[in-house]
Amino acid sequence: MPDAPAGAPALNETMLAMDVVDTIRHADRLVERELAGDQRQARLRERLREIYRSQGIDVPDRVLDQGIAALEEKRFAYMRSGEGWRRRLATLWATRARWRRPVLAALGVTILFWGAWHVTVTMPRQREAAAVTRELTEELPRALRAEHDRVLAGTQEAAPRADAARLLAEGEAAARAGNLAEARARRTALADLAVRLSTAYSVRIVNRPREPSAIWRVPAANPRARNYYLIVEAVDRDGRTVTVPVTSEEDGSTARVSRWGLRVPEAEFERVRRDKLADGILDQPVIGQKRAGTLETAWTVQTAGGAILSW
Structure with a gap:
């Protein structure tokens, strides 16, 4: 086997450094305690040397330093890739057996609820709104004018004719303003006036x-x-x-x-x-x-x- 390039650590030293990192990673209390002070690296190096000596392993200082440096640089740690939309999509597809049934059930319930709401609430409201709009813009103005004409045809007296003109103007203004109740009231008043005039x-x-x-x-x-x-x-x-x-x-x-x-x-x-x-x-x-x-x-x-x- 050819010699390693100059300056590159030997494979066994690299493996040993990885073992040092793994030892530190699995000794959480050790890391928390030894890395708390200003001289943390020196204390950590000494503690690691004691651990390996107790196992009959002589680890050079440079290997310990490589392990400590690798730990701090997270060189041998697994770094999770970013949460991109492709990864999320792949995760959803891989776990579809777990979420497909409840999601489809919820979707079905939502569709049924929306359909029932649309049929029983939205559509009647839309029809009612359309009917009100049609009454305000077409039916009421036509009815107001017809009742006004009935009054004029039924009398020559100035007072009821003036009342009819006032009621017509008020009714048309209410219809333009969208005030359905007032417009209907003026139509009723005009109809009542026409009946009173025609009655003998x-x-x-x-x-x-x-x-x-x-x-x-x-x-x-x-x-x-x-x-x-x-x-x-x-x-x-x-x-x-x-x-x-x-x-x-x-x-x-x-x-x-x-x-x-x-x-x-x-x-x-x-x-x-x-x-x-x-x-x-x-x-x-x-x-x-x-x-x-x-x-x-x-x-x-x-x-x-x-x-x-x-x-």
């Missing part, structure tokens, strides 16, 4: 057995006073009752009713009371006419304009 009826005093035709009430605000009311109802030309919006002066509530109490002066109350007591029949039961195309009722008796809804 007579207002007559109720004149049936065991039903009052007139009453009086003591107002809560003034216990020494009395308010007088005629009990009236709205009927069409065929004698059928119709419902009309009436606002109570007692609590401010409004309701559509066919019968209500109309507030009148005491003199009118007494006239009706005496007329009914005379023979049980009212000679002039009709006291008002509401014609189509108008909102107000034309009264044939004096009335304070107030009303009540219960008695």
